[in-house]
Amino acid sequence: xxxxxxxxxxxxxxxxxxxxxxxxxxxxxxxxxxxxxxxxxxxxxxxxxxxxxxxxxxxxxxxxxxxxxxxxxxxxxxxxxxxxxxxxxxxxxxxxxxxxxxxxxxxxxxxxxxxxxxxxxxxxxxxxxxxxxxxxxxxxxxxxxxxxxxxx
Numbered sequence: 001x002x003x004x005x006x007x008x009x010x011x012x013x014x015x016x017x018x019x020x021x022x023x024x025x026x027x028x029x030x031x032x033x034x035x036x037x038x039x040x041x042x043x044x045x046x047x048x049x050x051x052x053x054x055x056x057x058x059x060x061x062x063x064x065x066x067x068x069x070x071x072x073x074x075x076x077x078x079x080x081x082x083x084x085x086x087x088x089x090x091x092x093x094x095x096x097x098x099x100x101x102x103x104x105x106x107x108x109x110x111x112x113x114x115x116x117x118x119x120x121x122x123x124x125x126x127x128x129x130x131x132x133x134x135x136x137x138x139x140x141x142x143x144x145x146x147x148x149x150x151x152x
Contacts, residue, residue: 074103085122094125098133101126 033039081096097114104110115123 070103074100090122097126098129102133
């Protein structure tokens with residue numbers, strides 16, 4: 001077994017040299033890329049071009065014309081949630097309050113209000129429903145984009 005140790009040592013030295021060479025190559029490639037004037041120009045042009053499509057889509061969701069309808073829907077959902085909670089139907093109440101969170105412009109502030117006003121049991125039910133709301137919201141947005149892109 002004396003021949004195994006020198007072989008492992010040699011293999012370790014070769015692996016270390018390969019790692020150092022790879023890192024040196026990465027550093028030199030990064031310097032070359034960062035020094036390229038065309039890259040800086042492309043980045044500057046991209047910044048000047050304006051908001052990304054995701055930001056534009058977000059701004060489109062909160063148009064002034066739609067804002068009034070969203071406020072109306074928000075108030076309606078809160079009223080319905082309060083109505084069902086007052087009748088003891090916690091499931092229906094949480095469903096309407098989660099819909100209110102979905103259309104709310106500042107959901108974190110609304111959650112703070114709900115935390116102080118709702119019973120702990122109901123607030124916990126609402127917190128457990130939030131991932132489902134987010135998932136459903138993403139599906140609805142993708143469906144809406146599909147319908148807007150559809151030429152029919």
